[in-house]
Amino acid sequence: MTGPQPATQPATWHDAARPGCAAGASALHLSMTRLAARAVVVAAILTVAVGCGGPPPPTPPAPAAEAPTTAIVFPPDVITFQQDLAWSPDSRRIAFSLRAIPRDRWAELKYDALAGTQYDLYVVGADGRGLRQLTDDADDQLWASWLPDGRQLAYASTAGGKAAIFALRPDDPTPTPRAITPPLADTADTAWSPDGQRVVYSAKVDAHSQLYMATLIGTDVRQLTRDPFDHRGPVWSADGTALVFQGNPRGPGRDDIFVLHVATEVVTQVTNDDAGHIYPGWLPDGRVTFTVVDRDGRKRVVAQGRDPAARETLVEGAFFARVSPDGRALAYILGAFPDASIYIRPIDPATKAIAIVE
Numbered sequence: 001m002t003g004p005q006p007a008t009q010p011a012t013w014h015d016a017a018r019p020g021c022a023a024g025a026s027a028l029h030l031s032m033t034r035l036a037a038r039a040v041v042v043a044a045i046l047t048v049a050v051g052c053g054g055p056p057p058p059t060p061p062a063p064a065a066e067a068p069t070t071a072i073v074f075p076p077d078v079i080t081f082q083q084d085l086a087w088s089p090d091s092r093r094i095a096f097s098l099r100a101i102p103r104d105r106w107a108e109l110k111y112d113a114l115a116g117t118q119y120d121l122y123v124v125g126a127d128g129r130g131l132r133q134l135t136d137d138a139d140d141q142l143w144a145s146w147l148p149d150g151r152q153l154a155y156a157s158t159a160g161g162k163a164a165i166f167a168l169r170p171d172d173p174t175p176t177p178r179a180i181t182p183p184l185a186d187t188a189d190t191a192w193s194p195d196g197q198r199v200v201y202s203a204k205v206d207a208h209s210q211l212y213m214a215t216l217i218g219t220d221v222r223q224l225t226r227d228p229f230d231h232r233g234p235v236w237s238a239d240g241t242a243l244v245f246q247g248n249p250r251g252p253g254r255d256d257i258f259v260l261h262v263a264t265e266v267v268t269q270v271t272n273d274d275a276g277h278i279y280p281g282w283l284p285d286g287r288v289t290f291t292v293v294d295r296d297g298r299k300r301v302v303a304q305g306r307d308p309a310a311r312e313t314l315v316e317g318a319f320f321a322r323v324s325p326d327g328r329a330l331a332y333i334l335g336a337f338p339d340a341s342i343y344i345r346p347i348d349p350a351t352k353a354i355a356i357v358e
Contacts, residue, residue: 086322101114163184
C-alpha cells in the first residue's frame with residue numbers, strides 16, 4: 001500500500017480514491033440497518049404570517065413541516081448504551097450493538113456495574129417496532145454489517161475465546177453465529193462489500209491494527225494497509241471501489257479520516273487538524289461523514305467533500321450517524337457512556353437537507 005497522498009481536485013473523496021477519475025462522481029450510499037424499542041415522535045408545524053398594508057405580496061411557498069424525529073427508547077429502569085448502528089440494504093431495519101445496565105445497579109456501583117454485562121446485537125424496524133435481541137453471549141458483539149440481500153449480518157466478537165468475524169441470519173428463529181474469518185488478535189470493525197462476496201475488517205498485527213479483506217468463507221485473505229498506525233472503522237462505498245476508515249498516525253485519541261481505493265491500495269487523507277475524527281461513513285452524494293471530537297470533548301457529526309472549508313455539521317452532540325441507503329432518513333446516537341439513545345430523522349425528499357439544528 002502506498003502512503004497517504006496529498007489532496008488533488010476530484011469532486012468527491014470517492015473520486016479522490018480512484019486514480020484518473022474526473023469530476024462528477026456517481027452517487028454513493030451506505031448499507032446499514034435499524035433500531036430499537038418504543039418510539040416517541042415529536043412534530044412541529046411551522047406557519048408564516050403575511051403582513052398587511054398595500055397590495056398583498058405574492059404568496060410564498062408554504063414552508064414544509066419540521067420532520068418528526070423518532071427516539072428509540074428502552075424501559076426507564078435500564079440504562080442503555082448503543083455503540084454503533086447499521087441500516088439494512090432496504091432501509092427498513094437497523095441493527096445495533098447495545099449494552100444494558102439496570103439503573104439502580106449503576107446508581108449503586110457506577111462502573112463496577114459493568115461487570116457481567118456485554119454488547120449484544122439487536123435489530124428493530126425503522127419505525128421503532130419489532131425489537132429483537134439476536135445474541136446473548138458473554139463476549140461483546142460489535143460493528144454489525146449487512147449482506148446486500150439483507151439476510152445476514154456480519155459482526156466482530158470474541159465468542160468462544162477467539163477473536164474473529166462472525167455471521168448470522170437475523171430472521172432465523174434462533175440465529176446461530178458462524179465464524180467467517182480465522183481467529184485474529186483484536187479483530188473488529190466489519191464491513192461487508194456491496195456485492196456480498198467480501199468482508200473487510202481490522203485486526204492487530206504486531207503493534208498496530210491493519211485492514212484485511214477476505215471472502216465469506218475466510219479464504220483469500222488480503223492485507224490492505226501496512227502503515228505504522230492503527231486502522232479502524234472501514235465502510236465501503238456503494239459501488240465497492242473504495243473504503244473510508246479512521247487511523248491514528250498522530251497517536252491514540254487523535255484519529256484522522258482516510259479513503260482507500262481497493263484495487264490500487266492508494267490512500268488519501270481527508271482530515272488533518274487538531275481535533276479527533278472517528279466513525280466514518282458515506283453520503284449518497286459522495287461526501288464522507290465522520291464524528292469530530294474537539295480538544296474540549298465537544299462532539300458533532302459532519303460531512304466533508306474535497307473542500308475542508310465547506311464542511312457541514314449534520315448533528316451537534318452526536319457521536320455516531322448513518323444515512324439510510326435510500327437517502328430518506330438519518331439515524332444517529334446521542335448521549336454519553338453509559339446512557340445513550342438512537343434517533344431517526346426523516347430527510348426532506350425535496351431539499352435532501354440532512355443537517356439538524358437542535
